[in-house]
Each structure stands twice: as structure tokens, then as C-alpha cells.
Amino acid sequence: xxxxxxxxxDPTYDIEYAGLLGDKERTAKEAAFIxxxxxxxxxxxxxxxxxxxxxxxxxxxxxxTHVVGYDRTDHFLAHARKQAEELGVANVEFxxxxxxxxxxxxxxxxxxxxFTAWGYYCDAENQDVLARVVRALRPGGRFLLEMINRDAxxxxxxxxxxxxxxxxxxVLVEQxxxxxxGRSLTKRIYLRGSDxxxxxxxxxxPAPEESVRMFRQAGFARIRLISAPEGGALTxxxxxxxxxxxxx
Numbered sequence: 233x234x235x236x237x238x239x240x241x242d243p244t245y246d247i248e249y250a251g252l253l254g255d256k257e258r259t260a261k262e263a264a265f266i267x268x269x270x271x272x273x274x275x276x277x278x279x280x281x282x283x284x285x286x287x288x289x290x291x292x293x294x295x296x297t298h299v300v301g302y303d304r305t306d307h308f309l310a311h312a313r314k315q316a317e318e319l320g321v322a323n324v325e326f327x328x329x330x331x332x333x334x335x336x337x338x339x340x341x342x343x344x345x346x347f348t349a350w351g352y353y354c355d356a357e358n359q360d361v362l363a364r365v366v367r368a369l370r371p372g373g374r375f376l377l378e379m380i381n382r383d384a385x386x387x388x389x390x391x392x393x394x395x396x397x398x399x400x401x402x403v404l405v406e407q408x409x410x411x412x413x414g415r416s417l418t419k420r421i422y423l424r425g426s427d428x429x430x431x432x433x434x435x436x437x438p439a440p441e442e443s444v445r446m447f448r449q450a451g452f453a454r455i456r457l458i459s460a461p462e463g464g465a466l467t468x469x470x471x472x473x474x475x476x477x478x479x480x
Contacts, residue, residue: 277300342373343368352434455475
């Protein structure tokens with residue numbers, strides 16, 4: 233089992249990130265950022281790559297013709313479909329799939345991947361995902377990739393931290409950054425009573441200028457870097473970054 237399966241398929245994820253998942257104000261702000269920076273309009277078909285619980289897809293759907301939320305985790309998709317039904321959002325569909333197998337062609341006017349939901353695989357696979365996104369877009373289609381700003385992370389690096397979840401589970405986190413590979417390596421230890429579970433995550437975090445090169449190699453043009461979700465110029469203090477490119 234890969235760390236991706238061990239981390240996201242476990243229901244503890246929903247408990248650990250309950251605050252973020254339930255933060256409607258933050259979600260609305262992030263969705264507005266996506267809509268603005270991708271210049272979305274009512275005629276657009278949009279791909280939410282690694283849509284998770286669908287929190288952005290359900291907001292973006294209000295501004296466009298159709299949204300496809302694409303994710304590999306069944307219980308995330310079940311939650312998203314339930315939310316869509318309860319909210320009466322009919323112009324969004326949720327599709328199960330691995331981003332490494334994304335197989336659309338000239339289908340979407342825009343796409344986005346939000347909240348560091350990229351970089352989980354080896355460099356060749358990560359690069360191939362970007363190439364698959366290019367293929368999925370129509371000519372002129374835009375893609376927004378959002379992640380932690382590597383430079384800001386390293387400027388405030390915390391090798392150890394912990395938190396207690398609502399169900400009493402204590403999460404101990406140890407992390408390090410491998411400068412040779414550009415990967416953030418994290419060990420998460422979950423303690424509840426006598427139960428102990430460990431998950432190690434391994435995420436590629438490219439430097440901003442490297443992200444631009446990867447976009448260019450995948451076939452994107454008119455590439456820009458901005459601070460997320462505020463927008464505007466990227467600075468050393470920008471905690472999160474968005475890379476945006478267009479298919480020619």
C-alpha cells in the first residue's frame with residue numbers, strides 16, 4: 233500500500249482536517265480566487281483535479297456551465313455527491329480516477345488542482361500528470377496549480393509538532409526536507425489509547441522557478457506565479473503559491 237492510500241483512505245483524515253473542510257469562509261475565498269485567476273465564465277467546463285470532498289467544485293459550479301470533480305478516494309467522492317444533492321447543485325459530477333491515468337482530450341476550458349494535491353509521485357509521473365492536464369484542456373484552456381510555497385516553508389521550518397483531534401487522537405508530526413530531491417518527508421504518528429498508527433508522506437515541493445520550468449516542459453505557455461489566495465506578486469512571505477499556465 234502506498235502512503236497515498238494509507239493517508240487518504242483512512243477516516244482519520246476527515247477528523248484531522250475537519251476544521252479546514254468545514255471552513256465555509258475560507259472555501260468561498262479560495263473558490264473566488266480560482267474563478268478570478270482562471271477568468272471563468274458561465275460557458276466554461278471545468279476540471280477539479282483531486283477534488284477531495286468537493287468543497288471547491290461546489291462553489292466553482294455556481295459560476296460555470298459544468299464541473300467535473302476527479303479524485304481517487306471513494307469516501308471523499310461519496311461526501312461530495314451527498315453535498316451536491318443536499319445543496320441542489322446539479323451541474324457538477326464526481327468521477328473516480330487516479331490523476332496519473334487522466335485521459336480526457338480537449339474537454340475543458342479550465343482546470344485547477346488546489347491545496348497541495350499534487351507532487352505525490354516520482355518526478356516522471358508528476359511531470360506526466362501536467363502533460364495529461366494539457367491534453368485535457370481545449371486550446372486556450374487555463375490551469376491553476378496551488379501548493380505550499382517551498383521558500384516560505386523552509387524559512388519557518390518546524391521539524392516537530394503535535395495536535396489533539398476532536399475524538400481524542402493525538403497526532404505527532406516529524407518532518408524533514410530533502411534538498412537533493414526537493415521532497416517534503418513527513419512521519420505522522422496517531423495515538424489513541426493503546427492504538428498507534430504511523431503514516432509517512434512524501435510530497436514533491438518544487439521551488440517556484442522550477443514549477444515554471446515544469447509547466448513549460450508540459451506544454452503550457454503564458455505562465456505566471458502569484459500568491460494564493462490573495463493574488464498579486466509572489467514574495468518570500470507568501471505562504472502559498474499558485475502557478476497558472478495556458479494551453480496554446
